[in-house]
Amino acid sequence: MGAHDRDGSSTFKTSRVVITVPLAILKAPPGELGAIQFTPRLQKEKVAALDKLEMGKVIRLVFKFKQRFWERISPANGEQTMANMSFLLSQDDWFPTWWTAMPEKTPIITGWAPFDCAERLTSKSAVFVVNQGLETLGRLLTIGVGDLQHSLEDAYSHDWQSDPFSRGAYSYGKVGADGAQEALGRPVENTLFFAGEATDTSGHNGTVHGAIASGYRAAEDVLRGLVDNS
Numbered sequence: 001m002g003a004h005d006r007d008g009s010s011t012f013k014t015s016r017v018v019i020t021v022p023l024a025i026l027k028a029p030p031g032e033l034g035a036i037q038f039t040p041r042l043q044k045e046k047v048a049a050l051d052k053l054e055m056g057k058v059i060r061l062v063f064k065f066k067q068r069f070w071e072r073i074s075p076a077n078g079e080q081t082m083a084n085m086s087f088l089l090s091q092d093d094w095f096p097t098w099w100t101a102m103p104e105k106t107p108i109i110t111g112w113a114p115f116d117c118a119e120r121l122t123s124k125s126a127v128f129v130v131n132q133g134l135e136t137l138g139r140l141l142t143i144g145v146g147d148l149q150h151s152l153e154d155a156y157s158h159d160w161q162s163d164p165f166s167r168g169a170y171s172y173g174k175v176g177a178d179g180a181q182e183a184l185g186r187p188v189e190n191t192l193f194f195a196g197e198a199t200d201t202s203g204h205n206g207t208v209h210g211a212i213a214s215g216y217r218a219a220e221d222v223l224r225g226l227v228d229n230s
């Protein structure tokens with residue numbers, strides 16, 4: 001087996017390779033940044049498995065404030081403050097889910113924009129994403145955006161959809177995807193081996209532990225192939 005990068009400046013030769021790129025990279029059309037061109041092409045079974053799996057979208061936004069200002073906020077008619085807030089769940093169109101670092105009492109709050117919320121935000125400027133986050137948080141905590149901006153020390157977000165080497169957050173199976181992860185993870189001719197969260201068959205695709213489990217499974221596949229060959 002041989003492999004080379006786009007401009008051919010690095011080449012590798014080996015009898016076996018374990019491919020652990022994200023699902024969306026395997027699905028990306030050859031020629032696009034990060035995409036892989038297989039020669040000969042992947043068999044129909046792999047292509048069918050790729051069609052049944054999809055990459056979910058997420059944008060995460062982390063705000064670091066000067067203080068934990070929510071400690072002073074009391075929900076309407078409530079006597080308690082939000083000092084112990086851990087999760088804040090809503091139906092907001094932009095960032096419906098938020099969480100603090102509880103039990104650590106740090107002035108950090110994280111916003112989560114999944115699926116269609118992420119679609120609305122993807123490819124937008126960092127300023128746009130931060131402003132939508134501040135406006136959402138202001139709405140949910142009934143606090144003015146100006147006050148939030150005044151308290152904001154730093155903001156960080158990452159757009160996994162626009163990152164050519166991830167092209168999304170993590171995989172999920174579409175309706176009828178039973179067996180697709182297994183098919184995607186199956187070795188090809190004792191030469192190509194596949195790992196990565198999208199190939200996990202223990203039910204934990206889309207997670208770190210699923211990715212790790214798939215790595216062990218791929219290593220076992222390689223060892224089995226070596227034994228079979230000897």
Ligand SMILES: Cc1cc2nc3c(=O)[nH]c(=O)nc-3n(C[C@H](O)[C@H](O)[C@H](O)COP(=O)(O)OP(=O)(O)OC[C@H]3O[C@@H](n4cnc5c(N)ncnc54)[C@H](O)[C@@H]3O)c2cc1C
Pocket residue numbers: 020021022025034035036058060160164165166168169170195196197198205206207208209211
């Ligand atoms: C916002 C967010 C929050 C998450 N939260 C959790 C959580 O709380 N708990 C949890 O268990 N999981 C979580 N996950 C999921 C978890 O991060 C992933 O399932 C896991 O990291 C996938 O590991 P992987 O090795 O399959 O892929 P990756 O970690 O994506 O590794 C694939 C690697 O391939 C590289 N690559 C891409 N293209 C090429 C190429 N052409 N050539 C060479 N290398 C290439 C990439 O740069 C990357 O380093 C989260 C994911 C996201 C995006």
